Amino acid sequence: MSLTVILDYGSGNLRSAQKAFERAARERGLAMEIRVTANPDDLRQAERIVLPGVGAFRDCRAGLEAVAGLRETLEAEVITKAKPFLGICVGMQLMADLGREHEVTQGLGWIKGEVRAITPCDPNLKIPHMGWNTLETQTPHALFKDIPLGPKGLHAYFVHSYAMYCARDMDCLATTDHGGPITAAIGRDNMAGTQFHPEKSQTLGLAFLGNFLEWRP
């Protein structure tokens, strides 16, 4: 049975992510094991890798370094072996060159860009950007296959105060709007990331996760 791993490096509620992936697999009729793990050996075995993350950029980065060999193995499997990869929320932000939350922290440097505070043009808009919002396609991608986007499309669940600013437009797959465009999904080659939480995004989320599990980049 093919294996998808969700990296457990002390960040976030991995149980709901695991359950959402399991349901998405079931709905697509895919026989797939979803394993929450911090073991580098599991990454080597895996067909697909998911990096979740909640909390502060620096803490998540530190958590990734805290497990011996985890970051090195992750880079080998995603960059060298080109396994399908999905970062979620801060897990997506970690793909950037650097994060400017509180202090400057180096990211994984997989997607050119940086993570900065959201500054809505309307000062009355609330931060965190919290709740359900629609998406606009920027670069069409297989992960959004058959998911209606745009103002009349499905909604995704967001909760964040910092956002990814891509250096290359083509790496930005979708944006959302909160007093200006905010990066909602990024990707290149075999890697992708979402600022929104697909595991909490009901219909859109399950469809997106199903697409990821079937994705052949």
Add this chain to the structure above:
Amino acid sequence: MLKARLIPCLDVKDGRVVKGVNFVNLRDAGDPVQIAAAYDAAGADELCFLDITASHENRGILLDAVRATAEQCFMPLTVGGGVRTLDDIRRLLLAGADKVSINTAAVTNPDFVTEASRKFGAQCIVVAIDAKRVDDKAWEIFTHGGRKQTGLDAIAFAQEMVKRGAGELLVTSMDRDGTGAGFDVKLMRAIADAVTVPVIASGGVGTLDHLVAGVKEGHASAVLAASIFHFGTHTIAEAKAYMAAANIPVRL
């Protein structure tokens, strides 16, 4: 565009939902999992569990309920009631809660909010503020389910909680809670306009117009209600359609 959120709130005691929920075809109206799934299907934007378990020994049952709910429910879940330590928060998050709501402990030990936010991130720390009206422009904080007066000004307290790292405020009017007379929209607006984070308005919803007023007049980002949904007065869909007709952006 970000949508206004509609959040049903369930009182959970010893792992059971204690107020009746009038969903058709629900075999067990006390089962949090079935109720959560029904609200999920009905289009609720988030769900809130308020744990009213009296004894501390039975708190483990809450964790089981949260766990079972999170397995079937793919929308955000906030759990509140008796959250006092970082360990309480960790256990709830591991069980499947997405946010925790801190009430009494935020007043008695404000440093706890700072620590919790630093440890788990502002995105999962909701501070629940119970306030009673003093006069037309001032409200006072109460704790222990509204029984204990603190002398704290609600607006100043709200601002301090945000400074300490609360990512969201759940504001309940003690004067209106359970009356069905509508939100205290002046209180909601006073706090919402004084802070940068989203405010969830709570306490007093009796009609769909009250939900509209919470957003339009109270400037709340989300509205929370219990009775009107539990007793089948209105469905989530009716409430959302009503809000949409009043030009409030909602997720339909």
